[in-house]
Amino acid sequence: MFEIDPCREAFRTLEKREASKVPPELVSLRRTAFSRFTELGFPTPREEEWKYTNVSPLLKHQFKFSIEQPANGLTAEEIHSFRLSGLAGAQLVFVNGLFSPKLSHTGELPSGVKAASLSEALIHDPGLVRPELARTAPYGRNGFTALNTAFIHDGAFIHLSRGSGCEKPIHLVFITQTPSGPLISQPRNLIVLEAGSRAAVIESYYFLDGKAYLTNAVTEIVLKEDASLDYYKVQREDARNGFHVATTGVRQDRNSRFFSFSISLGAKLEREDLNVLLGAEGSECTLNGLYLVSDGQHIDHHTVIDHLKPQGTSHQLYKGILKGKSHAVFNGKVFVREDARKSDAEQVNKNLLLSDEAGVDTKPQLEISNDDVKCTHGAAVGQLDEDALFYLKSRGLDDENSRDLLTHGFAADVINRARIDAVRMELDRELWAWLQNDHLAGETK
C-alpha cells in the first residue's frame, strides 16, 4: 500500500541528503507542505472534488520515491521516438522527474530566455525562482499537490525576461523508467513570463517499461502584463500501469494571454487539474482539451477559471471519445467574482460514447456574482448522428469508414486548434491510429 508512512520515510531521506545544499526557505516550504499532506492524506470519493475518481487502485502500489538519477542512464537513441517530428527548438528531458543534461539540448536560446532544471535554478537564480515558487499552485486543499510540494526537487524552470520572445517551442519531455519496480516521480515546473514576453511550451509525458508508476506533477505558470503563452500538454503514459496526477496553476496579469491545449492519450488513471486565475483586467485564456479513452482507462479533467477582475475572457472546449470499458470525467468551474464586470466566459464539453460499457460524468459549473457578464456553458453526451451516418453510407462509404470519418470530424474540431504544426499533425496521425486500433482489436476478439 502507498500510505503516508513510507512517504514520511522518503521525506526524511530527502531532507538528510540535501541538508547542506538547499536554501532554508525551501526547507521550511517543504516541511509545511509535508505536514499539510499528512493532514489531507489522499483524497476519497467522499470529497466533492473527487466524487467520480477513486484513487484507491493507485494506492495499492508500493511506489518508491525517485530522488536520484538511475545509474544506467538512457541513450539519445532510446528516446528518439519521443521527439515530435518537425519540431525544432530546445528540448529538456527529465527521467523520473529528474533533469538529464545528457539527453537535453537547449541550442541557442534567444537572449532573455532561460530554460533549465529547477534544481539548478534554485541555486543559480534564487531571485527569480523563490518569489514565484508554490504561489500559483496552492497545496492547502489537494493532497497530491501537497505531496509534490513537500518533495520539490527538480523539474523545468523557464523564464522569459521583459519583452523577450522565443519563436520556437520549448519541449519538456518527461520519461518514466521503472527498472527496479513501482516508482513515483514528481516533477515540479515553473514557467514565468515577464511583462510583454511570449513563448510556446510543450510538456509531454512518456514511459519506457511496463511496471506500475505514478507521475505526480505540478506546473506553475505566471504571466505578467501583456505576456503570452501557448502551453501544450501531451499525456501518453502507460495505459495499463501508468497513473498520472497533475495540477497546473496559472496566474495571469493585466492583458496577458494564456492558450492551453491538453491531450490525454494514455494512463490507466489520470487526474488533471488546470486552475487559471484571471487576476487582472483584460486577461484572456483559451483552454482546449481532447481525451481519447480506451478500455480500462479512467480520465478526469478538472478546470477552474476564476474571473477576478473586469473584462476577462475565457473560452473552453473539451471533447472526449470513449471506447471499451472506460470512464471519463469532466468538471469545469467558472467563477465570476463581484468585481469582474464585463466578463465573457464560454465553456463547452462534449463526449462521444462508442461502446456500451463506457461511462461519462460531466459537471460544467458556473458561479457568477456580477450582473454585467456574458456566460454560457454547455455539455453533451451522445453518439454519432444517425442521419450523418446514413448520408455517408448513401455516398458509398462502408459503415466502418463512415463511423471513423465522423468520429475524426468530432475530434478534429479540437485538434485543428493546435497552433504548432508538428503537434497538430502528430495528433491527427495519433487519432487515426487510435481509431484503427479499435478495429484491429475488434477483429481479434
Place this chain on the structure above:
Amino acid sequence: MKKAEELINQEYKYGFVTEIEADTVPPGLNQDVIRLISSKKKEPPFMLEWRLKAYERWLTMKEPTWPKVHHPPIDYQKIIYYSAPKQKKSLSSLEEVDTELLKTFEKLGIPLEEQKRLSGVAVDAVFDSVSVATTFKEKLKELGIIFCSFSEAVQEHPDLIRKYLGSVVPANDNYYAALNSAVFSDGSFCFVPKGVRCPMELSTYFRINSADTGQFERTLIVAEEGSSVSYLEGCTAPIRDKNQLHAAVVELVALEGARIKYSTIQNWYAGDKEGKGGIFNFVTKRGKCAGRNSKISWTQVETGAAITWKYPSVILQGDNSVGEFYSVALTHNYQQADTGTKMIHIGKNTKSTILSKGIAAGHGSNSYRGLVKVLQKAAQARNYTQCDSLLLGDRSSANTFPYIEVRNRSARVEHEATTSKISEDQLFYCRSRGITGENAVSMIVNGFCKEVFKNLPMEFAVEATKLMNVSLEGAIA
C-alpha cells in the same frame, strides 16, 4: 422611470396573523411528542411505528451542508411540532368553518366560495396543519377519486397509505425528509383509479399561521393505470420575525400510462429587506414513473421563502416514461435559492426535459443544481436541459451546478446554460418604442419566464405573472 428601491421596498402584502385558538404541543422533539402527534390524529399503530423509525434514523443523520445557502443553525428543540386550529367536530359545509379562518382566506384572495363557483377547482385548504374544508369531494367520489386530507386517508384508506407511503421518498431519504416522516402533521392525499381522468384541477392552499410552528406536510398522489390528474399547490404566509422551518415531502406515483401534473406557486414570507426573518423551505419532492408510458411533470414558480432548498425529481423507471421540470425561481433582497431537479433514467426510451429560469436581484443568490443520470439499461434515453439565469443588480449571484452521469452509449444528453443581464440594447429598443424602462423590464422578465409559465394551469399562469411583476418591478435602477 420609477426608481428601483421604491418598488423593491414594498412590504409583504399578506402579512398578518389570524388569532385563532390553536391546539399546540410544547416545543421540542422526542419520542413522546411523536406518540402524542400520532395519538392526537388517532392513527393506526403502523403509522406510529413508521414515524418512530424515521425519528430514529433522523437522530443519526446530519443536516446537509452542500447547498449553497447560509443560515443560522436551526434549533430543532425550539420548534413546535404540532399545531391544529381548534375544532369541535368534523365539518361538512363552509358555514361550519370558523369565521376568522374564512376571513383569512378572503384576505389572501382565495375565498373558498369564489374558488368553487368561478374556477371549478376543488380546494382542500390546509390552515396550519389540519385540513378544515374540502369541497367538490362528493363530485370526485362519484368517479372513484379519493381526494382528502392525509389524516383522513390514514383513517379511511390505511391500505393505500401503507402501500404507497415512503415508496418514492423513503423515510430515511435525507435529513429533512426523515424529520418530516417523523412529525408530519397533515397534508393531502389523492388517488385516481384506473382509467379515470380527473375532471378538475385539484388544489391546496397551505398557510403557516401559529407563531413558531414548523409546518411539515406530506402529500401523496397515486395515479393508477391510464389515469390522469393535475394538482396545484400554492402558498402565502404572514410576517414573522423568527425564521420558520418548512420541511414538506411530496410523493407522486404514476402507474402504466398515467399522467401527473404538479404545479406549485411558492410565495412564503421571504424576510424583510435586510434579510431578517422569512421561511426556510426545505422540501423533498419526487415522483416515480413506475409504469410504461407514464408521465410526471413538475412546474414551479418560486418567488418566496428566505431559503429554498428543493429538487423535484422524477425516477423514470417504466419504459417510454417522460419526466418534465419547468421552473422559475426568483430571489430578491437576501433570499437564497438552491433548486433544481433530478432525472433518473432507468427504463428504455425514457425522456426528460428540464427548463430552469433563475432570476436574482438585490443580494439574492440563485443556484440551479441538477442531476441527469442515465443508467446502463436506459437505451435511447434522451434529456434536454436548459437553465438560464438573469441577473438584476451587481450584488446578486447566479450559480449552475449540473451533474450529468451517462452509462449508456445510445443516450443523448444535452445541457445548456446562460447567464446574463438585461441588455442595454433590449431596454433601449423598448424605450424607443415608447415603453417605460420599468414596463420594459417587466416585459422582458415575463418573456424570459414565458416558456415555464405556459406550462402552468390557467389560474396559476395569471397569478404567476402578477407575482413576478410585484416582486420585480423596478428591480433595475
